[in-house]
Amino acid sequence: MTQNSLGDSVVQKTVHAQQNNGVAASATQTQPLWLLAEITYRCPLHCAFCYNPTDYDKHTQNELTTEQWIKTLREARKLGAIQLGISGGEPLLRDDIEEIVAEAHKLGYYSNLITSGVGLTEKRIQAFKDGGLDHIQLSMHDITEEINNFITNTKTFELKKKVAAMIKSHGYPMVLNVVIHRYNIGHMREILEMAEALGADFVELANTQYYGWSLVNRNQLMPTKEQIEEAERITNEFRAKTESKMKIFFVVPDYFADRPKKCMNGWGEVFMIVTANGDVLPCHSARVLPNMQFPNVKDDDLGWSWKDSPAFNKYRGDSWMKEPCRTCPEKEKDLGGCRCQAFLLSGDAEAADPVCALSPHHHLIEQAIIDAQNPQLQAQPIIFRNDKNSKKIIEGELEARVAEFHALP
């Protein structure tokens, strides 16, 4: 008997990473099965690898109200949304998450809270549990406190240990997401040991993908191919010897692959993102794309936004493609990769994702890998994600660091 005789895996993601756009899904029906609420861009942490927009500071004063979120949840549910991701920023900075998860539960969503753990208290987690929150994913930044503090620029590591224990004691599966970059890739074994000690059920080791702040900091964050191979080897070794049931996912970074990821499982196929200020997007970073007007839940009907808005239809399917994708025999596998990555790196939103070895822009990826090993470029300071730096970027003060990209990442 095959899986097909029992059911289709419609949206079967292993574990969601804050930065992982990849899903292993089979369906191409266009229903927004996944609603991802980027509920606030405010965040107490300042991660250098954050994929949030660098101009997020524009969107911290005009957040949707609780009522607007609830209306959005209701309408998305009617369109078929069933998995809800509540992320940010740090969602716990809003004090209405309790209300939102309770409403999500009533509506029949399977709800997932994606948090750094800062702001999680016994009282709040109890309220989430009572309200019917289904799942919590905790992002851990690293094992050694020193590196953790360096990369997130704040002292949160001890707290995460406490939060992990809290999550477990409330009967949630312990799902850890660890973003991998140059500063922690050498600590793979320690990271896995720590995850096991915390009783993690799932660990996702998500190699940094370069969007938003992580793109600005690409030369500072990107490990070498050898480091990635070594990290993967250690992961496999750990899997082989460990007796625990902890499942480990190692997300290979696309820069070191020769085919792109099927970004968001296709534009406007299964994912609908609603941002803090109500913009409705097919992917987290879609706002970098030129000549696009995205719908907003304050003004536009959600059904229209998903089905009929020009933005959602622009890159749906494959009719927008140019060569080499248009006639490529593999085009259904990856749908030409990521539109944002194509535009940010090549300046052409309709080009093949430069990650693809068949792309005429593939040299940009090869150059990025070389640049990341250039000591002079490496020595440039990390631009941490914070309000001050976001303002600077909006005002054009960090021009030199973003000049090579075709939009503010």
Add this chain to the structure above:
Amino acid sequence: MDNNIQSADIYALAPHHRFQWEEAQQSYVILFPEGMVKLHGGAGEVLKRVNGMATVADIVAELKAAFPDADDIENDILGMFDLALGKQWLRKV
């Protein structure tokens, strides 16, 4: 079959899994952290009856009564249990 399903076995949905009817899909689904599986008709009928109390034999009997025209559904039902268990959607009680 790998899981050696016995007629006296009792199963329940695995922790953190939810089974529900989805109007938009016009089918039963299983939901779990960040994923969903859409169940085909027969599978939905089986899993609907898995409640941590009914034995496999009870479920087979019920389905035979509900679908008297279907031939040899017992094997299909056992196969579904086997697969659902293999996918860790179910746990043995």
